[in-house]
Amino acid sequence: MLQRLFSFKGGVKPQTNKSPSVQEAIGFAPLPARLYVPLHQSIGGAANPLVRPGEKVGKGQLIGGADGWMSSAVHAPTSGRVLAVEEHVATHPSGLTTLSVVIEPDGCDEWAERQPIDYRSQPPERVREALRDAGVVGLGGAVFPSHAKLAPAKSVVVQDLVINGAECEPFMTCDDMLMRERAEETVRGIAIFRELLAAQRVLIGIEDNKPEAIAAMRNAVAHLGLDYAVVAVPTRYPAGGAKQLIRVLTGKEVPASRRSTELGVQCFNVATVYTAYRALEFGEPVISRIVTLTGNVAHPRNWDVRIGTPLRDFVALGEPQRDTNAFLMGGPMMGFALPSLDAPVVKATNCIIAGSAGLFPPNPPEMPCIRCGACADVCPHELQPFELYWFSRARIFGKTQEYHIFDCIECGCCSYVCPSHIPLVQYFRFAKSEIWAREREKKAADAAKARFELRNAREEREKEEKAERLAKAAAAKAAERKTVVAQTNSDAAGTPRALEPQDTPPATGEAADSAGALDAEALKKATIQAAMERARAQRAGQAARNTDRLTPEQAKEIAAVDARRARQASSASAPPAPPERSSDSAGSGD
Amino acid sequence: MDFSTPPYLLLERTSVRRIMLQVLIGLLPGIAAYVWLIGPIILFQLLLATIAALSGEALMLRLRNRPMAMFLTDGSAVVTAWLVALTVPPMAPWWLVVVGSLFAIVIAKHLYGGLGQNPFNPAMVAFAACIVSFPALMSQWPVIGLQLSLREQFELVAGLAPRIDVMSGATPLDAIKTALKVSEGSVDVPTLLATQEVFGNFAGRGWEWVTTGYLLGGLWLWQRKVIGWQAPLAFIAGLSLLAAALWAWQPERFANPLFHLFSGGAMLGAFFIVTDPVSGCTTAKGRLVFGFAAGVLAYVIRVFAGYPDGVAFAVLLMNLCVPLIDMYTQPPIFGMKKER
Numbered sequence: 001m002l003q004r005l006f007s008f009k010g011g012v013k014p015q016t017n018k019s020p021s022v023q024e025a026i027g028f029a030p031l032p033a034r035l036y037v038p039l040h041q042s043i044g045g046a047a048n049p050l051v052r053p054g055e056k057v058g059k060g061q062l063i064g065g066a067d068g069w070m071s072s073a074v075h076a077p078t079s080g081r082v083l084a085v086e087e088h089v090a091t092h093p094s095g096l097t098t099l100s101v102v103i104e105p106d107g108c109d110e111w112a113e114r115q116p117i118d119y120r121s122q123p124p125e126r127v128r129e130a131l132r133d134a135g136v137v138g139l140g141g142a143v144f145p146s147h148a149k150l151a152p153a154k155s156v157v158v159q160d161l162v163i164n165g166a167e168c169e170p171f172m173t174c175d176d177m178l179m180r181e182r183a184e185e186t187v188r189g190i191a192i193f194r195e196l197l198a199a200q201r202v203l204i205g206i207e208d209n210k211p212e213a214i215a216a217m218r219n220a221v222a223h224l225g226l227d228y229a230v231v232a233v234p235t236r237y238p239a240g241g242a243k244q245l246i247r248v249l250t251g252k253e254v255p256a257s258r259r260s261t262e263l264g265v266q267c268f269n270v271a272t273v274y275t276a277y278r279a280l281e282f283g284e285p286v287i288s289r290i291v292t293l294t295g296n297v298a299h300p301r302n303w304d305v306r307i308g309t310p311l312r313d314f315v316a317l318g319e320p321q322r323d324t325n326a327f328l329m330g331g332p333m334m335g336f337a338l339p340s341l342d343a344p345v346v347k348a349t350n351c352i353i354a355g356s357a358g359l360f361p362p363n364p365p366e367m368p369c370i371r372c373g374a375c376a377d378v379c380p381h382e383l384q385p386f387e388l389y390w391f392s393r394a395r396i397f398g399k400t401q402e403y404h405i406f407d408c409i410e411c412g413c414c415s416y417v418c419p420s421h422i423p424l425v426q427y428f429r430f431a432k433s434e435i436w437a438r439e440r441e442k443k444a445a446d447a448a449k450a451r452f453e454l455r456n457a458r459e460e461r462e463k464e465e466k467a468e469r470l471a472k473a474a475a476a477k478a479a480e481r482k483t484v485v486a487q488t489n490s491d492a493a494g495t496p497r498a499l500e501p502q503d504t505p506p507a508t509g510e511a512a513d514s515a516g517a518l519d520a521e522a523l524k525k526a527t528i529q530a531a532m533e534r535a536r537a538q539r540a541g542q543a544a545r546n547t548d549r550l551t552p553e554q555a556k557e558i559a560a561v562d563a564r565r566a567r568q569a570s571s572a573s574a575p576p577a578p579p580e581r582s583s584d585s586a587g588s589g590d
Numbered sequence: 591m592d593f594s595t596p597p598y599l600l601l602e603r604t605s606v607r608r609i610m611l612q613v614l615i616g617l618l619p620g621i622a623a624y625v626w627l628i629g630p631i632i633l634f635q636l637l638l639a640t641i642a643a644l645s646g647e648a649l650m651l652r653l654r655n656r657p658m659a660m661f662l663t664d665g666s667a668v669v670t671a672w673l674v675a676l677t678v679p680p681m682a683p684w685w686l687v688v689v690g691s692l693f694a695i696v697i698a699k700h701l702y703g704g705l706g707q708n709p710f711n712p713a714m715v716a717f718a719a720c721i722v723s724f725p726a727l728m729s730q731w732p733v734i735g736l737q738l739s740l741r742e743q744f745e746l747v748a749g750l751a752p753r754i755d756v757m758s759g760a761t762p763l764d765a766i767k768t769a770l771k772v773s774e775g776s777v778d779v780p781t782l783l784a785t786q787e788v789f790g791n792f793a794g795r796g797w798e799w800v801t802t803g804y805l806l807g808g809l810w811l812w813q814r815k816v817i818g819w820q821a822p823l824a825f826i827a828g829l830s831l832l833a834a835a836l837w838a839w840q841p842e843r844f845a846n847p848l849f850h851l852f853s854g855g856a857m858l859g860a861f862f863i864v865t866d867p868v869s870g871c872t873t874a875k876g877r878l879v880f881g882f883a884a885g886v887l888a889y890v891i892r893v894f895a896g897y898p899d900g901v902a903f904a905v906l907l908m909n910l911c912v913p914l915i916d917m918y919t920q921p922p923i924f925g926m927k928k929e930r
Contacts, residue, residue: 008924014599170599243924255925332598360598365660367606368706372867373818374604381924384872404923412597419604420706426595 006251008244010380011236012413014170014333016209021173021294026181026302029317035077035103035308036088036344037063042137043144043560044070051101055082058112060285063101066132072145073135076112077287077306080105091311091329091346094566095339103308114283124150124196127280134279135286135347140164140240140269141330143348146276149266150196159264160250161199163190163273165206165213166233166240169331172351174290175270177302179206179213183220186270189277190228197266202228203249204270209235237333238411242267244380256381256407271350291345293318295328295353305345312341315352326355333412367420375414375424381407385414385424392431397438400431406557408432429564436561457537464530471523606705609816610665616811617672617862620803627796628680628732631743635675635687642691643671650700666705670694673713673862677855677902678720679731681746683753686727690716710909711869714902721897729898731761734788734796762794763854764898766845778842783849793852801857808861817865820877825860826851828885836893844893854892854899859884863901869909875919876912884908 040046047064051057057076064074080103087097117130128147137143152158167175179186194202204221206214217230233239233248243254246265254260260267271290278284287307294300297318305314315327328335329352337355353359375385383404391399405428414424624632647667651658674690698715702708721728730753732738738746745751760768765788769777783789790798811817830847837844850856855863864870864881871880884904891900 012601014601247924253925253927255923258925328598330596332596334596335598336596337594337598355598363600364605365657367660367664368704370606370609370666370706370868371870371872372609373872376872382921383923384920386872403920404926407923407925410596416597416599417601417604419606419609421600421605423595425597429595 004251005231005233006248007234008239008247008380009382010378010413011238011244012378012416013236014416016235017171017294018173018176018209020300021171021292021302022176022180022212024299024301026177026290026304027317029303029305029309029314031078031105031107031109031306032309032313033104034083034310035080035105035306036100036310037074037077037103037308038088038090038098038100038344038346039064039074040098041074041135041143041307041347042072043142043556044068044072044148046099047071047074049085049099049101051076051082051085053082053084056080057082057103059109060114060283060287061112062133062285063103066145069132070145070148071132072137072143072147073133073285074101075135075285075287076101076103077308078103078105079108079110079112088344089340089342091338091343091349092563093336093339094563095343096563096566100308100344116283117280119192119195119280127192127196130280131276133285134276134283136272136276136279137286137347138269139271139275139286139289139347139350140242141334141348141350143346146268146272149261149268150193152197153261156262156264158197158199158261158266159201160246160252160266161190161194161197161202162242162246162249162265162267163202163204163228163270164240164242164245164267165204165210165217165270166245167210168207168235168237168240169333169335169351170237171294171353172292172331173294174292174302174350176210176213177292178271178274178290179210180216182274183213183216184223185277186274187217187220187224187226187228188281189273189275191224191226192276192280193268193273199266202226204228204230205233205239205245205249206230207235207239208232237413238380238409241380241409241411243409256404286347289345289347289349291349292351293354294351296321296324296356296359297354305349307345307347309345310341311338311343311345311352314345315341315354318354320354321356323356323358324354325357326360328353328355332360333416334410363423364421366422369420369422372419374417374419378413378417380411380413381409383408385428388431389422389424389427392427395434397431397435400428401435405431405435433561433565436558437565440558454537457533461530461533461537464526464533468523468526468530471526475523606664606666610669612811612814612816613669613862614665614672616807616816617676617804619807619810620676620800620858621672623800623803624676624680627734627800629738629743630740631747632675632680634744634747635678635680635682636672638684639671639675639687639691640668642688643667643674643695646692646695647700650696650704654700654704656704661705664705667695667699670699670712670716673858674716676858677713677717679728681730681732681743682727683749684747685749686720686724690720693719706868708868709912711863711866711905714863714905714909717902718906721902729761729764734794760788761854761898762788762797762849763892765789767893767898770843779845780841783845792848798852801852804857804861808857808865811861811865817861818874818877820874821864821870821881822860824878824881825864825885825888826856826881828882829856829860829889830885832886832889850889850892855901856888859888859901859905863905864908869905869912871912871915871919873916873919873921875921876915879915879919880908880912883911 039049045067048067050065051063057063057080059076059079061076062073063076066073083102083104085101088100090096090098117127119127128150131147132145136146138146165175165179190202204217214230214232221228221230231249238244239248246260246267247253250265252263252265254263275286288304290302291305292302297320299318303317327338329338329349330336331351332353369386369389371386379385387403388400388405408428410425412425418424644662644667647662651661671691674694675687678687678690694712694716698710698712699708765786766779766782769782788795790796792798808822812819830851833847833850837846864884871877887904887907888900891897891903
């Protein structure tokens, strides 16, 4: 099938270093002595623990239930006994802890009851629920709950389903090997997703440095008699970024402010699709994933690893060299250095790279920016990174937003080419987190202000109501008295003259009369004032809501940045001086 | 490797020093032609300027408490020094080159914050300062064909020999301007170009090959992607379009565009001055605007104003406009372009 290719601007071509880890077939990592399965393994809410210490679990048994729609379930990777549900070091640059289920495998590796879904006959909602409960999340590294992306937008037809097999990060080969070895299951998974989204066209994008994977996927597509286009895309980092791949395959540009579904495109990673197929067809939830173990190791290879396997056990499989000084998770462009090997393999773990001084030489010293614009030339989002850098450095955060800092995907191309060796991404992360922190503070302040104003208004209203009540009571009393006076007057004179001012009514009568008039006026005034007060309070409430103009995405981003800020705080990073977190905790490879 | 923040891979073959080194290499063809034309004295001036600039750099780094080794070896001061030396007459007294280089480094560069911070091109600031302060010395260009030995040249530069006006003549640009003024309309430019000793095949005698050298070096820099094409091309376009228009209108009063392109500082300006990233525009569109306007201004100043050449003033004037131009030429970002 002829497929017109588009291109995205910018990008870089670092050494790919992919060949060492594709020499051997995917291996199956042995079961470790303990598994530490974090309950929070997706964007959104952490799964709720469903097991207690001492409990026996079967392989694939649900141990963490999805917390609402924007969450994903977690399962026991093997059969065994739950030792604890406790805080354990997270697979995160911060090295903070996260609630994890500790399982001691019994060695039988016995499945709990598996419940395949007849996805062809079930309604789509049911299938999406099943995916959520099988813990299917984006395995490209973002771990976004897949079911949430599979609900078609109401008004927009999904024209293109883009399947991401580009794998543009250097060193990483897990998707390559998956497509080589499990192409047919992956394509079957794509078929399910296409059904769910009612997508008109399926485009499978694979970088052209993976000819074996392209051939395998083409064979699988042909074998299943499908009309999917398997497209070889030019190898250029970050071609595997969702937005870049969508651009290359469809020509559509998804800005940061919009979702791809609004433009009729949805994008999934190949590994995600594969796990979805296993989950629906065989009832096997996501309890393992393929992880590339490469870099400064004696045996680089891809492994099918149980989620929860401690990284120390995992990296031992590759036999890291003696001079290994760090372990990276993810690729060298966007990954991070692991603070501890006690952390487990999680769903986001796509690649572990043993680092050494030879592989990743020390950073040359940072020089001042000379505004050469090399960063702008390679920015895939066509930003002006050096401008963002100036403003971030000067803490002029409003300007960074004017220059679209939130369109930055932190791909690292700018830092990669900078002749002054400025860690630009670090400055951008700093600026973003500062902005989020300020938004949060502002939100909190607005909320407090609104609360205060509401309380004031309420007290005011209560006062008014009290006055109103009193006025009403007084008026009623006065009216009562007036009738009494009138009665006595008419009894005396036979005419209601008492109401005429020029008259000289009895003292009681006059007093009652003026009191009556005053009361009526006060009553009216009080009522009006109370109404106005209520209106004002209402307005204040609305105003408070208006200042809080966060979209759900922004709110989500804020939540996501909490973790990032924590990381920054832990590494004591004030961007002008790049933090010097030593990686010795991750240093020993034994 | 500092493992605090990705990316952990960096492009190996790029650094400020490497860029500066390539700019210096780009100047070599022009310098070679200069040596052939005038003699090795220019090499002495280049050395003098380099020493002065590096001394000024070292002094300022010390005063500003900045890392010495890193900045002294980044090559930026040497580039500035060479540009200063190449814009000052070759037989100017030694102190003029020293003063120019120091002015460029100390005043125009470090007082604004050092590398990457200067809003004006340091070499052009130095040129402007020198031509305003020492107009006579700055216009003593050697008469071509005047054969001086290196020793005689050196004595002139060192101030050991008396400076004789005979040894210096007007630049080709000056020659046209003066001749037109003196003759009051009785001479036309084509005749001048054809008859006067100072003019060569297409521009100033001899100097046309020096400027051709700059052009070659500039093209090499462009091919190596050290400089972009926008600013040089726009500069050349601005200068030659205006020159062509006036030449077409009154060929007897205005020289042809080719003459203008290969005279004075046009080629040096196009490839080594308006391409300065620090003091120039950063957006592609901005570089076009910057270069074009600088070219137009350079022509206007060199033809209608009192100075022999207008490149330096044109560039300085445009340096002033850089923030404004950059602000109004921000390119649309990914996903925010207008639907085609």
